[in-house]
Amino acid sequence: MNFAMNTPHNSTRMHPHKFTMWIATGSICMMFAGLTSAYIVKSNQENFLEFSLPIIFWLSTLVILTSSATMYIALKSFKARMRNRYRLFITLTALLGIVFATMQVVGFLNLENHGIALVGYKSNAAASFILVIVGLHALHVLGGVVALLIMFAKAFSSKIKNYNSTPVEVVSIYWHFVDILWIYLLMFLVFIR
Amino acid sequence: MSNEAVLHANIGEAHDVHSNHQTHHHETFITKYVFSQDHKMISKQFLITGMVWAIIGGLFSVLFRLQLGFPDTSFPWLEDILGKWWAEGGHITPQGYYALVTIHGTVLVFFVLTAGLSGTFANFLIPLQVGARDMASPFMNMLSYWFFFIAGIIMLASIFVETGPFSGGWTAYPPLSALGDTSPGSKIGMDLWLISLALFVVSSLLGGLNYIATILNMRTKGMSMTRMPLTVWAMLFTAILGVLSFPVLFSGFILLIFDRNFGTSFYLSDIFIASTNTALPNEGGSAILYQHLFWFLGHPEVYIIMLPAMGMVSEIISVNTRKPIFGYIAMVGSLFAIATLSFLVWAHHMFVTGLNPFLGSIFALLTLLIAIPSSIKVFNWLTTLWRGSIRFSPGMLFALGFVSMFISGGLTGIWMGNATIDIHIHDTYFIIAHFHLVMGVASIFGMFAGVYHWFPKMYGRYMNTTAAYIHFWITLIGAYLIFWPMHYTGLAGMPRRYYDYSIWESFKQFAELNKSISIVVIITFLTQFLFIINFFHSIWRGRKVTSTNPWKSNTLEWTTPINPGHGNWPGEIPEVYRGPYDYGKDGIDFIPQTTPIGAEESGHH
Numbered sequence: 001m002n003f004a005m006n007t008p009h010n011s012t013r014m015h016p017h018k019f020t021m022w023i024a025t026g027s028i029c030m031m032f033a034g035l036t037s038a039y040i041v042k043s044n045q046e047n048f049l050e051f052s053l054p055i056i057f058w059l060s061t062l063v064i065l066t067s068s069a070t071m072y073i074a075l076k077s078f079k080a081r082m083r084n085r086y087r088l089f090i091t092l093t094a095l096l097g098i099v100f101a102t103m104q105v106v107g108f109l110n111l112e113n114h115g116i117a118l119v120g121y122k123s124n125a126a127a128s129f130i131l132v133i134v135g136l137h138a139l140h141v142l143g144g145v146v147a148l149l150i151m152f153a154k155a156f157s158s159k160i161k162n163y164n165s166t167p168v169e170v171v172s173i174y175w176h177f178v179d180i181l182w183i184y185l186l187m188f189l190v191f192i193r
Numbered sequence: 194m195s196n197e198a199v200l201h202a203n204i205g206e207a208h209d210v211h212s213n214h215q216t217h218h219h220e221t222f223i224t225k226y227v228f229s230q231d232h233k234m235i236s237k238q239f240l241i242t243g244m245v246w247a248i249i250g251g252l253f254s255v256l257f258r259l260q261l262g263f264p265d266t267s268f269p270w271l272e273d274i275l276g277k278w279w280a281e282g283g284h285i286t287p288q289g290y291y292a293l294v295t296i297h298g299t300v301l302v303f304f305v306l307t308a309g310l311s312g313t314f315a316n317f318l319i320p321l322q323v324g325a326r327d328m329a330s331p332f333m334n335m336l337s338y339w340f341f342f343i344a345g346i347i348m349l350a351s352i353f354v355e356t357g358p359f360s361g362g363w364t365a366y367p368p369l370s371a372l373g374d375t376s377p378g379s380k381i382g383m384d385l386w387l388i389s390l391a392l393f394v395v396s397s398l399l400g401g402l403n404y405i406a407t408i409l410n411m412r413t414k415g416m417s418m419t420r421m422p423l424t425v426w427a428m429l430f431t432a433i434l435g436v437l438s439f440p441v442l443f444s445g446f447i448l449l450i451f452d453r454n455f456g457t458s459f460y461l462s463d464i465f466i467a468s469t470n471t472a473l474p475n476e477g478g479s480a481i482l483y484q485h486l487f488w489f490l491g492h493p494e495v496y497i498i499m500l501p502a503m504g505m506v507s508e509i510i511s512v513n514t515r516k517p518i519f520g521y522i523a524m525v526g527s528l529f530a531i532a533t534l535s536f537l538v539w540a541h542h543m544f545v546t547g548l549n550p551f552l553g554s555i556f557a558l559l560t561l562l563i564a565i566p567s568s569i570k571v572f573n574w575l576t577t578l579w580r581g582s583i584r585f586s587p588g589m590l591f592a593l594g595f596v597s598m599f600i601s602g603g604l605t606g607i608w609m610g611n612a613t614i615d616i617h618i619h620d621t622y623f624i625i626a627h628f629h630l631v632m633g634v635a636s637i638f639g640m641f642a643g644v645y646h647w648f649p650k651m652y653g654r655y656m657n658t659t660a661a662y663i664h665f666w667i668t669l670i671g672a673y674l675i676f677w678p679m680h681y682t683g684l685a686g687m688p689r690r691y692y693d694y695s696i697w698e699s700f701k702q703f704a705e706l707n708k709s710i711s712i713v714v715i716i717t718f719l720t721q722f723l724f725i726i727n728f729f730h731s732i733w734r735g736r737k738v739t740s741t742n743p744w745k746s747n748t749l750e751w752t753t754p755i756n757p758g759h760g761n762w763p764g765e766i767p768e769v770y771r772g773p774y775d776y777g778k779d780g781i782d783f784i785p786q787t788t789p790i791g792a793e794e795s796g797h798h
Contacts, residue, residue, distance in 0.1 A: 016329035020406040023436060027398055031440030034489065038448065038459075038482055047477035119455035121474040128457040132447060 021170045025177045028140065032133070032181065036188055039129050043192060049124035053189060054110040057134075060103035061186060064141070067096035068179040075172045079165055087155045093175065094148040097141050104138040130189065137185055140178050147171045220759075228339075230331035231759040235338050236316035237651060240644070242342060243309020244725065247637075249349075250300035255718050257293040260285040262711025264695045278357060287692050288377050291360035294690060295378070296352065298363030299386070301633065303393055304348070306498040308341045310640050311435075314501055315404045315428040317647065321750035322422050324413025324767065326760045329406035333399045340396035344389045351385035359386040362690065364487055367460040367480050371452045374469045383453070391446055394439045401439075404432035413749070415769035419525075420786065422748050422773040423518060426525050427504020430532040431497050438493040438536070445486030452478070459483075481546050488539035495632045496535040500528060502639020503570060506592040508773075509646050510574055512746045513589035514581025515782060517774035519573045527566035534563050544612045545619045553612040560610035567603055571596065586744075587661030588646030594669050595638040601673075602631025605680065620690070623683025626676045634672045641665075644728070649743050653756045654735030660727040664720060671717030678706050747785045748773050 014022075042048060074089035108118060108131060117123040118131040151171060229235060256275075259268065267283035274280075279289035316334065320327055328334045351358040360378030361369035365386065373380045408429045412421070448459040452475075460483045461475035511518040518524060540548055540556040548556075574596050583589065605627040609615050618624060641664075648656050687700050694700040694707065742751040749769070753761050767787040775784040779795055 014410065016406045016410040019410050020329055020333075020402045023402050023405050024398075027402070027436045027440050030437050031444045034441035034444035034486055035447075038444070038486060041482055041485070042459075042479070045477070045479065119451070119457055121456045121458075123457050125457065125459055125477055128451060128455075128459065132451060136447065 015166050015169075017166055017170050018173065021173050025173070028177075028181070032137070032185065035129070035133050035136070036185075036192075039133070039188075040192060042125050042129070047124070049116070049126040050193060051111075051114075051116055051126070053130075053186075054107040056103050056107045056110060057186060060100050060107070061182065063096055063100045063103060064179050064182055067093050067100065068176050070096060071172050071175045075165070075168055078168050081163070083155070087152075090148060090151055090155060094145050094152060097145040097148065097175075101138045101142050101145075104134055107134070133185060133189070137178065137182055140181070144171065144175050144178055147174065228335060230327070230335045232316045232320050232327050232331065232334060233651070233757070233759075233761075235334055236313045238338050239308055239312035239316060239341070242338075242345060243305050243313060244728070246300050246304040246309065246345065248721075248725070250297050250305060251718050251721065253293045253297040253300070255714055256285060257290055257297070258711040258714045260290055260692070261694070262708040262714075264693045278355075288357055288360060290692050291362075291376075291690075292352075292357045292378055292382070295360045295362055296348070296358050299359075299390075300348070302363060302494065302498070303390065304341075304345060306633070306636050306640075307397065307435075307494070308393070310498065310636060310643075311428065311431050311501045312338070312341065312400060313640075314424070314505060314643050314647075315400065315432065317651065318422075318424050318505075318750065319404055319407050319428055320411075321650070321753065321757075321761060322425050322748050322773075323408060323411065324416055324749050324769065325407055325411040326762075326766070328403045329411060330403055334403050337396050337399035337403070340392050340399065344392035344396060347385050347389040347392065351382045351389065354381050354385065356380040356382055358382040364484075364491065365449070366487075367449060367452060367483050368464055371449060371460055372464070372466065372473075373453070374466050374471075387446060387450060387453075391443065394443045394446075397435050397439050401432040401435040404428055405436065408432075413766045413769055416749075416786075419522070420769055420772045422504075423507040423521070423524055423528075424501075424504040426528055427500045427507075430528050431500045434493040434497050434500070434532055434535060438490040438497075441486055442490035445483055445490075448486070449483065481543070484543055484546060485539070488542045489536075491542065492539040493532075493535045495628070496531055498632050498636045500531070502595055502636045502642075503528070505639055505643045505646070506574070506595045507570075507577075508748070509588050509592040509642050510577050510596075511774050511776065512646075512744050513584045513586055513592070514577055515584075515776045516577055516581045517776055517778070519576040519579075520569070521772065521774060523569055524573055527569040530566035531563060534559060534566070538563065541610060541612075541615070544615045550612070557610055557612045561607065563610075564603075564607055567599075571600055571603075586645070587656070587658055587665060588642045590662070590665045591638045591642035591645060594665065595635050595642060597669070598630050598635035598638055598672065601677075602627055602629070602635060606631060617686075618683055620688055621683035622679040622687050622689055625689050626679035626683060629676050629679075630672070634676070638668075641668075641724070646744070647750075648728075648731065648735075649738045650750055650753075652732050652735070653738050654731050655738060655743075656731040656735060657727050660723050664723045664727070667720040668717060671713050671720065674713045675710055675717065678710060682706065742785075745783050747775060747783055749786060752785065752787055 070089045070092045074086050074093060077083075077085040077089060111118060111127060111130065116127045118127050148171060151168060154167075225231075226234065229238070256271075259271070264284075268280070269283040271280035271283050271285070275289070279286060279292075285293070316328070319325070348358075356377040358378060359365065359370070359382045360376060361383070365383070369375050369379055370383055371379075373383070408421070408425055448457075451457040452460050456475075458475040458478040460480050461473065461478040462480075464473040464475060465471070466473065507518055507524060538556060538560045540552065541560045544553055544556075578593075605623070609618060609624065609627060645656060645661055648654070682700075682703050685699070685703075687694065687703060691697075695704055738755050741753070741755055744751070749767065752767050754763060769786045770789045771784065771786055773786055776782070778784060779793075
């Protein structure tokens with residue numbers, strides 16, 4: 001049942017699903033705005049531990065940037081009806097997403113190994129914030145991976161021939177969004193110390 | 194975004210769509226009534242679930258009023274019904290009392306007045322009034338309801354666990370909410386409370402995203418933004434508030450979950466727990482941080498509750514006075530102003546937390562600014578009534594009741610917005626009286642108005658008017674009798690949330706007053722069953738609606754068949770040529786939005 005397309009003059013308007021995704025990104029921004037402003041408040045109070053971020057967060061940045069490029073190519077290929085290239089790049093994007101999330105977890109372990117507790121009574125809020133903010137972002141990336149897996153399943157099913165690019169575009173908006181969000185969070189964590 | 198993509202998508206799905214909306218082939222019971230994707234059915238699901246929660250939340254208030262009104266009387270039947278944990282020896286126990294007030298607040302604020310109110314009417318009215326076949330994403334809309342449903346089941350489950358539901362107040366401030374050892378309710382009850390509310394946030398977001406996308410993207414031809422009924426404007430601002438503020442509450446909850454379960458110190462510092470005789474190692478946390486995150490949602494939340502009621506009341510008053518709403522643009526502008534200001538006033542809940550007095554004065558100023566758009570709205574409602582040919586239908590009476598409550602409760606808001614006065618009356622019965630009148634009872638009245646007014650569209654039948662009149666008058670008088678005296682006890686310094694006032698020398702004098710309030714609470718609560726019976730009786734046995742437009746109203750929902758199917762209009766969606774408030778124009782009683790502008794017509798918009 002898709003009534004979404006059934007407005008008389010929708011050709012001049014954005015597809016409602018894409019529009020919904022844009023508002024959803026605003027909503028996610030507010031959640032991270034809540035966390036980062038809590039972080040600012042905390043960082044101005046005493047007893048806020050100072051330490052440098054693990055190097056792997058910079059490497060994971062490269063990975064997520066690459067994944068944005070592959071997502072871009074995947075969408076282009078879908079629109080050009082190059083199905084094989086689309087399948088290849090959507091798979092690559094999903095894999096890079098998983099690699100990114102794994103690297104973030106490695107980053108957490110790095111901190112723990114250097115004696116900076118993220119959780120537990122010995123933890124400092126400065127470190128716990130890294131876990132919450134970076135971890136929540138990684139969960140959002142994994143959410144994107146799930147969406148990509150659904151796309152993946154659709155792309156490899158031979159029964160359904162679908163030329164509607166809207167779902168792919170919606171996922172692509174989300175994917176670029178979590179990428180930009182990560183750049184913001186990284187800059188935030190680097191500069192607000 | 195690429196236009197070809199949209200166009201292309203259009204071609205791809207065109208066939209699909211046209212074959213879809215009319216021939217509604219076999220819908221099973223499950224797809225029609227349970228996992229329905231029809232916005233009208235989802236709205237009824239929200240409404241009836243909200244009503245169940247309203248009964249539970251209302252019953253809880255009756256139970257704790259029994260304690261407050263009759264602290265020395267024993268009701269042995271209470272122990273028979275509720276068990277030892279809640280009512281040992283026929284007295285509500287202290288733990289039971291705090292659980293009751295907490296769950297009463299949580300349930301009424303979130304489940305009844307957020308989901309029950311905007312879930313019902315945003316779902317029902319947005320597609321019908323903007324001229325859309327359904328929401329932008331019917332599937333997400335269905336998920337929204339089911340997330341709400343599961344949130345409710347978990348909250349319900351928390352009432353039955355051994356250590357009782359959460360009992361630290363609906364605001365769930367740490368450390369009480371963060372440490373299981375601090376009170377029985379802070380144990381598993383709080384875990385369930387958090388899970389339930391997290392799911393509720395998801396439900397609200399799924400709903401809110403849909404409402405915004407539908408209003409901005411799926412209006413029918415000719416339905417420009419300034420031709421939208423005020424209900425739709427109100428729902429739009431409500432949804433925007435929800436989408437922007439609920440995620441912040443969620444981030445506050447995440448930090449709370451970490452403090453509860455993973456030993457972090459976001460909110461906790463220097464704590465000694467007497468019950469276990471231990472000093473906690475947590476250091477550097479700040480409980481005030483939670484309050485900031487909570488009230489950043491918490492304040493917009495009261496407008497999430499208010500605005501839908503305001504929108505519906507505007508519409509109902511205009512229809513039933515047979516006059517255009519006074520100052521349509523001012524109504525929209527004031528909704529916008531209220532929505533914007535609601536994000537800038539959260540710290541007025543925190544004047545006594547040691548907030549910098551300079552900051553406090555800024556928040557007091559911003560808070561008082563809200564009086565301006567609120568007064569504009571009241572002024573416009575009153576001027577709409579002025580010299581109108583008023584039809585006192587039940588919906589209209591409740592709309593007028595809303596205006597009355599909003600004025601009575603709003604005036605005390607001007608007192609409390611001042612930091613200096615607030616310091617005296619903070620956490621007293623004065624605040625209870627204020628917010629119950631201005632957002633609690635007022636919004637419930639808005640909800641009743643909406644149900645009575647749109648019931649014919651929802652079920653194709655009328656509700657019983659006599660029962661509705663009795664319901665209205667007892668509820669109106671009851672609400673004032675309950676909350677008006679609380680202003681006085683509050684000014685006398687009677688604090689909220691105390692278990693037993695009779696042991697306080699200063700508050701003994703209010704024993705009889707408390708008793709009479711409790712009696713009125715019981716009467717008013719029982720009267721609500723008149724509404725419930727009327728509602729369910731009328732679904733099956735009510736007088737049948739014979740005309741598509743029983744209220745002679747201009748808006749699009751009344752151009753649909755009496756019992757519209759999924760897709761709302763059997764043929765094309767009607768085109769809109771005018772604003773929704775052309776009542777009494779050029780001597781014509783009403784001109785529906787679908788009527789083209791006539792050649793002889795006087796100035797139009």
